[in-house]
Amino acid sequence: MENVYLTIVLAPLVGAIVAGFFGGRIGRVGAHSVTIAGVGLSTLLSLWVLGRFIWADEPVFDGAVYTWLVSDGMRFEVGFLVDKLTAMMMATVTFVSLMVHIYTIGYMADDAHNWPEGALTGRNSYQRFFSYISLFTFSMLMLVMANNFMQLFFGWEAVGLVSYLLIGFWSTRDSATFAGLKAFLVNRVGDFGFLLGIAAVAMYFGTLDYAEVFAAAPGLAGTEVALFGGVSLMTLVCVLLFIGAMGKSAQVPFHVWLPDSMEGPTPISALIHAATMVTAGIFMVARMSPLYELSEVALSFVLIVGATTAFFMGLVGLVQNDIKRVVAYSTLSQLGYMVTALGASAYAAGVFHLMTHAFFKALLFLAAGSVIIAVHHNQDIRQMGGIRKYMPITWLTALIGSLALIGFPGFSGFFSKDAIIAAVNQTELFGGGYAALLLTLGVLVTALYSFRMYFLVFHGKPRMDDHTREHLHETPKVVTIPLVMLAIPSVFIGWFAIEPMLINDWFASGDWSPIMVAPEHDTLAHLREHWHGQGAFVMHALGTPTLMLALGGLVFAALVWWAIAARKPDIDAKLLALGGPLTRLLQNKYGFDDFNQRFLAGGARLLGQTFWNRGDQTLIDDGMVNGSARSVGRMAGVLRLLQTGYLYHYAIAMIVGLVGLMTIFVTL
Numbered sequence: 001m002e003n004v005y006l007t008i009v010l011a012p013l014v015g016a017i018v019a020g021f022f023g024g025r026i027g028r029v030g031a032h033s034v035t036i037a038g039v040g041l042s043t044l045l046s047l048w049v050l051g052r053f054i055w056a057d058e059p060v061f062d063g064a065v066y067t068w069l070v071s072d073g074m075r076f077e078v079g080f081l082v083d084k085l086t087a088m089m090m091a092t093v094t095f096v097s098l099m100v101h102i103y104t105i106g107y108m109a110d111d112a113h114n115w116p117e118g119a120l121t122g123r124n125s126y127q128r129f130f131s132y133i134s135l136f137t138f139s140m141l142m143l144v145m146a147n148n149f150m151q152l153f154f155g156w157e158a159v160g161l162v163s164y165l166l167i168g169f170w171s172t173r174d175s176a177t178f179a180g181l182k183a184f185l186v187n188r189v190g191d192f193g194f195l196l197g198i199a200a201v202a203m204y205f206g207t208l209d210y211a212e213v214f215a216a217a218p219g220l221a222g223t224e225v226a227l228f229g230g231v232s233l234m235t236l237v238c239v240l241l242f243i244g245a246m247g248k249s250a251q252v253p254f255h256v257w258l259p260d261s262m263e264g265p266t267p268i269s270a271l272i273h274a275a276t277m278v279t280a281g282i283f284m285v286a287r288m289s290p291l292y293e294l295s296e297v298a299l300s301f302v303l304i305v306g307a308t309t310a311f312f313m314g315l316v317g318l319v320q321n322d323i324k325r326v327v328a329y330s331t332l333s334q335l336g337y338m339v340t341a342l343g344a345s346a347y348a349a350g351v352f353h354l355m356t357h358a359f360f361k362a363l364l365f366l367a368a369g370s371v372i373i374a375v376h377h378n379q380d381i382r383q384m385g386g387i388r389k390y391m392p393i394t395w396l397t398a399l400i401g402s403l404a405l406i407g408f409p410g411f412s413g414f415f416s417k418d419a420i421i422a423a424v425n426q427t428e429l430f431g432g433g434y435a436a437l438l439l440t441l442g443v444l445v446t447a448l449y450s451f452r453m454y455f456l457v458f459h460g461k462p463r464m465d466d467h468t469r470e471h472l473h474e475t476p477k478v479v480t481i482p483l484v485m486l487a488i489p490s491v492f493i494g495w496f497a498i499e500p501m502l503i504n505d506w507f508a509s510g511d512w513s514p515i516m517v518a519p520e521h522d523t524l525a526h527l528r529e530h531w532h533g534q535g536a537f538v539m540h541a542l543g544t545p546t547l548m549l550a551l552g553g554l555v556f557a558a559l560v561w562w563a564i565a566a567r568k569p570d571i572d573a574k575l576l577a578l579g580g581p582l583t584r585l586l587q588n589k590y591g592f593d594d595f596n597q598r599f600l601a602g603g604a605r606l607l608g609q610t611f612w613n614r615g616d617q618t619l620i621d622d623g624m625v626n627g628s629a630r631s632v633g634r635m636a637g638v639l640r641l642l643q644t645g646y647l648y649h650y651a652i653a654m655i656v657g658l659v660g661l662m663t664i665f666v667t668l
Contacts, residue, residue, distance in 0.1 A: 001049075001061055005080050008045045008090060009141045011038040013129035015280045016134035017589055023127025031127035035134040036101045043094040050091040053084050054500075055548045060512040062147050062211060074207060081147030081210055084507055085351065085514035089144040089283055092355050096275035096362045097137040099482035102476050102626035103366050104130065104267040106479035107373065111265075114170055121171050129169060133271060136162045140276040144283055149198045149208040152284070152401045156194065156248070163190045166268040167261045179260035186257040190247015197240030200225075204233055213586075214290040214516075221294045238291055238298035242305075250336050252309045256592050259333055261665030262324040266369030269324060273331040282354050286347045286515060293345065293518045300430040307435035310336025312590070317320075317449035319576060319586045322379045323368045326453045330405060331361060333347025333442060339418050340435050345521035346423035352501050352537070353416035356494055360404035360413055363486040367398040370475045371457060371481065375468050381453055382572070390472040395458050397483040402454045404490045406447040406550050409538045415494030417443070420535075421546055423523040447553025455561035456572065463569070495534050503531045 019031040026034070052058035064079040082090075108126050115122025139162055143155025160183075168180025193639035204220060205213050223233040245251070250258040258278070262269055272278060285302065286291065292298055310333050318330030334357050372379055374391055388395040404413040421443075425436045462469050474480065476496070500506040502524055507515040517524075531537070541547045543582030565571050576583050588594065642653070 001058075001063070001082075002063065002080075003080055004045055004049065005061065007217075008011035008042045008049070008066065008094075009080075009138065009145060011041045012134045012141065013138040014038055016131045016138060018128050019134065020131030023124045023131065026127075028126050031130045032101070032105050035130045036098070038134060039094060039098050039101050039137055042265060043098045043136070045654050046087070046090040046094045050081065050087040051390045054089045058087075062123075062512075064147075068150075074202065076150050076208065077148055078151055079147040079209075080145045082145060083285065083512055085283075086144055088351070088355060089279075090141065092358050093137065093140050093144065093275045096358050096486075097133070097140075097271060099362065099366070099486055100267045100271045101130070101133060103270075103369070103479055103482040104133065104265075106476050107267055107369055108265065112374035116172055119172055125169075129166075129265065129267075132162055132166050132169070133268060133609075136166065136268075136271060136276055140280070143280055147210050149201060149210075149213075153195070153198060156244070156284075157191065160184065160248070161189070163187075163261070163272055163277050166272070167264040169264050169268070173263070176263040178300070179263040181256075182260055183257040185248045187252055187458055190244050190254050192243075193240045194244020194247070197237050197244065198355075200233070200240060202238045204237075205656065209258070217290055217294060232295060232297070234291060234295040234298045238288070238295050239301060241288060241291075242281075242285060242298065242302055244654060245339075246305065247281075248284075249278050249281030249339065250309075250332055251281075251305050251336065251339055252312070253592060255309060255313060255332050256589075256596060259325050259328045262322065262328055266324065266365060266372060267330070270362045270369070272366035273328065273365060275358040278331065278335055279338075279354050279358065282335070282342065282350060285339075285342045286351050289347050290344075290391070290516045292342075293521060296429055299300055299343050299345060301343070303424075303427070303429060303435050304431040306336045306339030306341075306343055307431070307438040308335070308336070310340060311445065314442050314445040314449065314590055316586050318445065318452065319579075320449075320585055321382055323371065323381050323384075323453060324365070324379055326381070326449055327361070327364050327368055327616060328363075330446065330450065333360065333446060334405075337417060337439060337442070340424055340439060341420040343516050344420075344424045344427040344429070344432070344435070344522050344523050345511075346420060347517065348502050348505070348507055349416065349423050349524060351507075352497065353413075355497065356404070356416040356490075359486050359493060360401045361412075362488040363397060363401040363483060364405065366479075366483055366486065367394050367401060370394040370479050371398075373475050373479065374472055375464055376471075378464070378468070379492045379567065381456045383464050384457045384462075385460040386458075386640045387472065388458040391474045393474055393480045393483065397480075397487045398454065398458065400487045400490050402450045405450050406554065407443060407546070408550065408554075409541060409547065410491075412490055412492070412494035413532055414541070415498045415534075415537070418541055418544075419498065419524070419527060422527050426523040426526050427521075429521075440546055440549065444549040444553045447550045448469060448557055451554055451557035452572075455557060455565070459562050460565050461569070498534065498537070499531075503528050660661050 012035070015035035018026070018034045023031045036203050049058070061080060061082040064077040066078040067075060068078065069076040108129055109128070111125050112122060115125065136159065138153050139158035143152060143159065145153040146155060164180045164184040167183050168176045170176045199425070201213060202208055204223065205216050207213060217234070218231055224230045225233050227236065247254045259271070261272055292302070313329055313336060314333035317326050317333065320326045320329060334353070338350045338353050341347070341353065370391065371384065371387060371394060374387070377383060402413070404411040407414040407417040421436070421439050424432065424439055427435075507513065561573060561577070579586075
């Protein structure tokens, strides 16, 4: 099986190298063919591996592929840990990536128009983009398949690097360059904490291998670190690692980079927000469950951060008018749900929602991209409307994605989101009540911003200009086929996956458990005890406040942005104006960006300018460099006065010197 796992991870890398280095020679067709072939092969093999774990009781693979360095007994290796959690992630990442690759053929077909005439960066941009997204897939696979912290960190940084290249892909646009740099810098802050966490693991455990660390963790549970008067080692390690996850998975206050990542082409928005990068933090915390279960302080911290992100970032989505930014803020909110599940020790529910969310969020982004193509790359939902009759496939798939997102009964998002809320309601950790309240209210917010966008885009009277409306039509099959393929699991995957993943505890079965939960933290036990099948789960949800809020939000959205908007097209603007200070607060995104720009970025620039003025110019240039030159000049000027050329001047100097020397000798 080792060769199979190597093929899965290396096939996208080979495609990326060929498209990247030889794209000019093989052309567009060659570039997308080789990358799609590589990712397609990885997808087929990943699905086969997942099937083996489901039906054939495949043994866990944990082994080194290459030993890079051995230092003082510590081994730095490239190795794979392929278990049920890894197999699920591999299948999800590769399938979504394959759909994005196929979709990109249609979306980037006219990419030449996005570059200024004669721009060298626009040359072979199509091939370069395919190389980047294939490299992105390779990086994510290296991360999820790692069996040690060194390889985890490599994959972690690699997805960050490639995301920088993709977000700022249209590098001639200042906004894209700024967004790419912002994503890179914010993630570096989180990654600093992540690296410190790995360093703490290396220092106290003496190894970077997952299995060895997990085995030694219970024995070090009582260890304290002489920091801030004494801190539990497990709390310190888990919080530091989670700071890295806060950056990658865009949790408050490190969420600011994710909405701006919309400056990249839509396919990469789907890939970043659905199956790669932002889910890396969720996967990492789930993988580290044996450590997090030993620190209730860290779990409470995770719980509170996740709930805060889920609710308050969803509110910001209510006032967004850019179609991609609405979906982006929904990603922030849903990531908050996943993180809250992790904090409640419902790791299985968190990764279950990760999987379902990957399908319907990729679907929503790609549907948004399909609309953007049709309306000539205008992304303002206030200038759309009535698109349903022109683009029936895009409309239907977007509706499916929206219903899955709000957790409509029977759709995949319903099963995963309701399981998370049920688990959080069972936790006894500090912050549990706060988290349960915000997640429940977040359901209403999700329904409002999702169907506000849906009705403004697909229903009502067309609000675009006449030229755009006359040319509206469904996008090509290369765009719509991935939409259909993603819509299928968005509807059905929850029905099939909830019972094995959450009820039968698939992750905990067998000799190796990728997810470990302490008995006192098992918040999914209540769900298992009262499980009577998927149909009963749906029927039970019909009377819960969660579903009432979701349906209430849907009905309110239909009433306002469909029925009333048909008679009063300015209803949306009036509602936003009615919000007054609250609307301005949300439009200002709670001031996070302003604070960062003025105090953090501005402070860094001021500090740099101070060092430049006082240190570089005054001290180094004026003082040390030019100052030494001036000192030599002054000394030379003084010495030059002594060199008169008159013999009697030199004779007097000699006599004075001789007298001086004789005086010294006599006195001594």
